[in-house]
Structure formats: C-alpha cells, structure tokens
Amino acid sequence: MVFxxxxxxxxxxxxxxxxxxxxxxxxxxxxxFILFTVIPIGASFALSFTRYDLxxxxxxxxxxxxKTMFLHDERYMSALKATFSYVFVAVPLRLIFAxxxxxxxxxxxxxxxxxxxxxxxxxxxxxxxxxxxxxxQLFGANGALNSILIELGIIDKGIGWIGNPHTAIWTLILLAxxxxxxxxxxxxxxxxxIPTSYYEAAYIDGANSWQRFIRITIPLLTPIIFFNFIMQxxxxxxxxxxxxxxxxxxxxxxxxxxALYLFEKAFKFYDMGYGCAMAWVLLLIIGIFTALIFKSSNxxxxxxxxxxx
Amino acid sequence: xxxRKKGYISTLLYHTFIWIFGFFMLYPVLWLIGSxxxxxxxxxxxxxxxxxxxxxxxxxxxxxxxxxxxSFAVFFKNSFIVATLTTIGQVVSSAFxxxxxxxxxxxxxxxxxxxxxxxxxxxxxxxIIPQYIMFSKLGWINSFKPLIIPAFFGLPFFIFLxxxxxxxxxxxxxxxxxxxxxxxxxxLLRIIIPLLVPALMxxxxxxxxWRWQDFFGPLLYxxxxxxxxxxxxxxxxxxxxxxxxxxxxxxxxxxxxxxxIILFIAFQRYIVEGISTSGLKG
Numbered sequence: 001m002v003f004x005x006x007x008x009x010x011x012x013x014x015x016x017x018x019x020x021x022x023x024x025x026x027x028x029x030x031x032x033f034i035l036f037t038v039i040p041i042g043a044s045f046a047l048s049f050t051r052y053d054l055x056x057x058x059x060x061x062x063x064x065x066x067k068t069m070f071l072h073d074e075r076y077m078s079a080l081k082a083t084f085s086y087v088f089v090a091v092p093l094r095l096i097f098a099x100x101x102x103x104x105x106x107x108x109x110x111x112x113x114x115x116x117x118x119x120x121x122x123x124x125x126x127x128x129x130x131x132x133x134x135x136x137q138l139f140g141a142n143g144a145l146n147s148i149l150i151e152l153g154i155i156d157k158g159i160g161w162i163g164n165p166h167t168a169i170w171t172l173i174l175l176a177x178x179x180x181x182x183x184x185x186x187x188x189x190x191x192x193x194i195p196t197s198y199y200e201a202a203y204i205d206g207a208n209s210w211q212r213f214i215r216i217t218i219p220l221l222t223p224i225i226f227f228n229f230i231m232q233x234x235x236x237x238x239x240x241x242x243x244x245x246x247x248x249x250x251x252x253x254x255x256x257x258x259a260l261y262l263f264e265k266a267f268k269f270y271d272m273g274y275g276c277a278m279a280w281v282l283l284l285i286i287g288i289f290t291a292l293i294f295k296s297s298n299x300x301x302x303x304x305x306x307x308x309x
Numbered sequence: 310x311x312x313r314k315k316g317y318i319s320t321l322l323y324h325t326f327i328w329i330f331g332f333f334m335l336y337p338v339l340w341l342i343g344s345x346x347x348x349x350x351x352x353x354x355x356x357x358x359x360x361x362x363x364x365x366x367x368x369x370x371x372x373x374x375x376x377x378x379x380s381f382a383v384f385f386k387n388s389f390i391v392a393t394l395t396t397i398g399q400v401v402s403s404a405f406x407x408x409x410x411x412x413x414x415x416x417x418x419x420x421x422x423x424x425x426x427x428x429x430x431x432x433x434x435x436x437i438i439p440q441y442i443m444f445s446k447l448g449w450i451n452s453f454k455p456l457i458i459p460a461f462f463g464l465p466f467f468i469f470l471x472x473x474x475x476x477x478x479x480x481x482x483x484x485x486x487x488x489x490x491x492x493x494x495x496x497l498l499r500i501i502i503p504l505l506v507p508a509l510m511x512x513x514x515x516x517x518x519w520r521w522q523d524f525f526g527p528l529l530y531x532x533x534x535x536x537x538x539x540x541x542x543x544x545x546x547x548x549x550x551x552x553x554x555x556x557x558x559x560x561x562x563x564x565x566x567x568x569x570i571i572l573f574i575a576f577q578r579y580i581v582e583g584i585s586t587s588g589l590k591g
Binding site for chain 2: 018019021022023024025026028029030031032033035036037039040041043044047054101104105107109111115116117118119120121122124125127128129130131133134135136137138142143144145146147148151178182185186188189234237238240241245259262266267272275276278279280282283286290
C-alpha cells in the first residue's frame with residue numbers, strides 16, 4: 001500500500017514534469033497562436049459588424065456590412081466574378097501542365113533532373129515583384145509579345161493586352177499557369193511511388209501507353225491530384241500580388257481580385273469593418289469549396305489501402 | 310536492330326520537345342536578363358530580342374542609385390536584415406515546438422496539435438486587419454518589427470515538416486540519452502538537433518526565400534523609403550507613371566532575383582525535397 005502510493009507519487013511527478021516540459025517546448029507557438037491568431041480572429045469577427053476607421057472607436061452596425069456587400073456593392077460583385085473566373089481557369093490549367101510535364105520528367109532519361117529544375121524556375125521567382133514588372137512589359141503595348149506578332153505580320157499595331165478589358169485577366173491566368181513548378185514536383189514524387197510492376201503487367205496484357213496512363217497512372221495518382229487541387233484552389237482565392245502589381249485591378253475592375261478589393265477597402269479607404277466582413281465571407285467561400293472537393297473525393301479519389309495517405 | 314532505331318528517334322523527339330517547351334517557359338526570364346543590358350532604343354524597337362545589339366552595363370550603375378537619394382544598397386540591406394532574422398526566428402522556434410509535439414507526452418497535446426493544423430489552412434486575410442490594428446496600437450508601423458517578431462513564435466508549416474522528420478528518428482536514442490541522465494532539453498540539443506539538420510535546412514531556405522520575395526508584408530507595414538525592402542523598392546521604382554529609365558528597372562529586377570537563384574542552385578536538393586515530401590509551396 002505504502003509502496004503503491006510511492007509509485008503513484010513518482011508517476012505523478014513524472015507526469016507533472018512532462019506536462020510542464022511539453023508546454024514549455026510548445027510555448028512559442030502557443031503564445032503566438034493566442035496573440036496572432038485567436039485574438040485577431042475574435043477581433044476580426046467582432047469588427048465585421050462595425051464601422052471602424054482606425055481613428056474613431058468602432059461603431060456597431062449589425063449586419064450592414066454583409067448586406068451592403070451582397071446588395072449594394074457592384075465592385076464587390078466584380079471582385080467575386082474576377083476571382084472565380086481566375087480560380088476556375090487558372091487552377092485546372094496549372095494542374096494539367098504540371099501533370100503533363102511531370103509524366104515526361106519522371107522517365108529515367110539523361111538530363112531529367114536538370115529539366116525539372118528548369119521548369120521549376122518560373123515558380124521559384126513567380127511571386128516576386130521582378131516577375132510582375134517583367135510581365136507588364138511583356139504584354140504591354142510596346143512589349144515583346146506585340147513585337148513578335150508584328151514581326152510575324154499577324155497584327156500591324158500593338159495591342160495593350162493589359163489595358164484591354166477582354167484580355168487583361170488572361171495575362172494573369174497565363175502567369176498562373178506558367179508557374180506550375182510546385183505541383184509538378186509533387187506529381188513527380190507521386191509518380192515515382194507507382195510500382196513499375198503494374199506497368200509491366202499491363203504491357204504484357206497488351207495495353208498501349210495511353211491506356212496505361214488512363215488506367216494505372218491517373219487512378220493511382222488521384223490522392224496527389226486531390227492534394228494539389230485543394231492547395232492550389234485555396235491559394236488561388238487568396239491571389240493578390242499579381243493583380244495589384246500588373247493590372248491594378250483594372251480595366252473596369254475586370255481583374256479586381258478578392259484580396260485586392262479587400263486590401264483597398266481596408267487600407268486605402270480605411271473601412272476596416274467592411275474589410276473584416278469581406279475576409280469572413282472569403283473564409284466561408286474557401287471553406288465551402290474545400291468541403292465540396294473533400295466530399296467529391298469519395299467519387300474520384302482512389303485509395304489503394306484505405307486511410308494510408 | 311529496328312527496336313533500337315525506334316528508341317533513338319523517340320529519345321530525340323523527347324529531348325526536342327522538352328527543349329522547345331522549355332524555351333517558351335524560360336523565354337520571359339531570358340528576355341528580362343537580356344533587356345537589362347539593352348540601351349533605351351533597343352528596349353522598344355527590338356522588344357522581343359533576347360540579345361542586345363550593344364551590351365549596356367550602365368543600366369546597373371544607374372539603377373543601383375535607386376530613387377529619392379536612397380540607393381539599392383539600402384534596400385538590399387533591409388531585405389537581408391528582415392529575411393535573416395525571420396529565418397532564425399522561425400527555424401529555432403519551430404524546432405522547439407516540433408520537439409514538444411512529437412516527443413513529450415502532455416495533457417491537451419492532441420487538441421493543440423489539431424488547432425495548429427487548422428491554422429495552416431486559415432486564409433491570412435482574416436487575420437491581417439486585426440493584426441495591423443494591433444501593431445499600429447503598439448507603434449510598430451514603419452518598422453521591421455511586424456515582419457520579424459511574429460517569426461519567433463514558430464511557423465506551423467515548418468513545425469509540421471520537422472515533426473515528420475523527428476518521427477523517423479528512433480526513440481531508442483532518446484531512451485539511452487535519458488538513462489545517461491539527459492532531460493528533454495538535453496535530448497533535443499544532443500540527439501535530435503544534429504539529426505534534424507536536413508529539415509532545418511529546408512525550413513531555413515524556405516523561410517529566407519519567402520521573406521525575401523514577400524511583397525504584402527512590406528507594403529502593409531513599411532512607409533518611408535529608407536525602410537523599404539527590395540521588393541517594395543522595386544515596385545516604387547517601376548511605378549508606370551514614374552518610370553523613365555526602363556533599362557535600369559530591368560537591371561534592378563534581375564538583381565533582386567539573384568539571391569533567390571543562388572539559393573536555388575546551392576540548395577536545390579532541399580528545395581525539391583521540401584516541396585515533394587510536404588507540399589510546401591514555393
């Protein structure tokens with residue numbers, strides 16, 4: 001009895017030590033989590049029901065910000081439209097390019113790793129201001145694209161691709177598709193995991209390379225496609241730098257991305273409450289899309305052994 | 310014999326295709342580099358040419374002078390300070406947290422770990438406005454503090470990456486260290502850290518690279534040109550309404566990419582592995 005009590009005491013002391021040590025080790029994250037995530041989330045939610053300009057105290061307005069957004073704000077609608085068309089076109093394009101090149105670059109040939117590095121370079125530098133500057137010049141009225149088209153005799157006067165309301169968003173979509181490097185590398189890693197014996201068996205059964213791609217590669221790769229799809233969709237909704245730097249949201253708000261409009265509202269017009277409300281709707285949109293993709297995964301994502309991925 | 314010939318042709322086709330596609334992919338980058346050496350007339354009259362008629366190094370000298378009396382030396386220095394401190398902060402703090410989550414048993418661990426995973430998927434827009442308000446109340450606007458100080462509280466991406474790595478380190482090593490009288494701190498510093506170097510490297514490279522290219526943070530928090538980082542300076546420098554010297558702008562754009570390219574060439578293996586094993590986006 002006494003002995004057991006001593007053991008319990010010892011165990012308790014060890015547990016106390018572990019609890020203390022555990023919280024000590026994770027304290028940097030835990031403190032940061034409370035200061036920079038939990039409190040801001042609460043504040044953001046509360047502020048979304050107010051009008052607040054950073055100078056005078058927040059004024060409670062109830063649901064007005066949300067109502068204005070959906071009923072009276074035409075620019076908000078433009079922002080939704082621009083963001084959705086960007087995400088719906090750019091994300092699939094990027095993934096198709098990534099998969100296509102990954103299939104080519106997983107082969108055991110000479111120079112493959114150098115090729116992979118080369119195709120990754122656009123992604124590496126893609127988010128930088130330098131690339132935005134470059135893109136604006138490439139597609140500008142006096143830019144390289146027009147110069148090529150004039151030389152080839154396709155057009156005889158430069159077109160302002162970025163200033164034209166029909167083409168502006170396409171310059172941004174092209175920029176996004178151009179940066180397929182990261183999903184490509186993830187696809188390559190996934191492709192390497194597929195056992196070659198599957199291909200050999202299919203080859204013996206007389207399947208041609210297209211059939212092998214459709215019947216073996218694609219099904220076994222669906223978990224990776226799923227992962228890339230989710231990550232790219234989330235980051236697509238949050239795109240900011242491209243439209244801020246290249247088109248400035250114009251012409252006629254055709255490229256006014258959600259994050260850009262939010263930034264303008266909050267930090268140009270100092271309408272912080274409205275900005276917060278917009279952020280919450282964005283969170284909701286991203287949440288719904290992520291949930292939809294997750295739900296749909298039952299129908300198209302193939303798991304070799306359940307729950308392994 | 311016939312089969313061999315067929316293989317040869319397919320190899321040739323393969324490499325030709327990759328080279329042509331690769332050329333289109335890299336054309337913009339090559340064009341940027343080429344343009345940075347072009348004279349003013351060259352830039353517009355022969356806009357799509359990659360190779361300048363006359364190599365003009367003066368663009369770099371002109372560009373380096375910067376604007377408003379502040380040279381690019383200042384902007385590069387600012388970027389290095391911010392990126393280096395961010396890197397140190399994120400890597401060191403993340404290593405501690407990763408150890409706590411993967412090797413110490415404590416109450417509430419599962420819930421807290423779940424919270425951390427959720428924050429990885431949270432769109433930053435939800436946090437930006439209150440964070441800005443908070444930092445402005447603290448008087449941190451127009452200083453490097455909002456960019457650097459939060460870095461010392463760990464980054465979930467890196468914590469997760471390091472945890473995956475720590476899980477691969479045999480627990481027996483911890484046990485034997487414990488018998489030798491090591492406490493948790495000792496195990497972390499003597500056993501785990503030396504074995505964690507590859508994950509620390511990957512995290513450090515990404516931390517530096519992300520902060521170096523970061524545009525939004527500096528745009529939000531830095532106001533006077535003397536505080537600008539390279540990316541923000543480049544944006545002011547290239548303001549369509551103000552640009553007169555295009556060559557200089559291209560030259561500074563190229564220079565801003567040099568550290569990133571050097572990092573990539575030197576540590577390609579870590580970058581590729583970081584992306585392909587954990588989906589870190591680059």
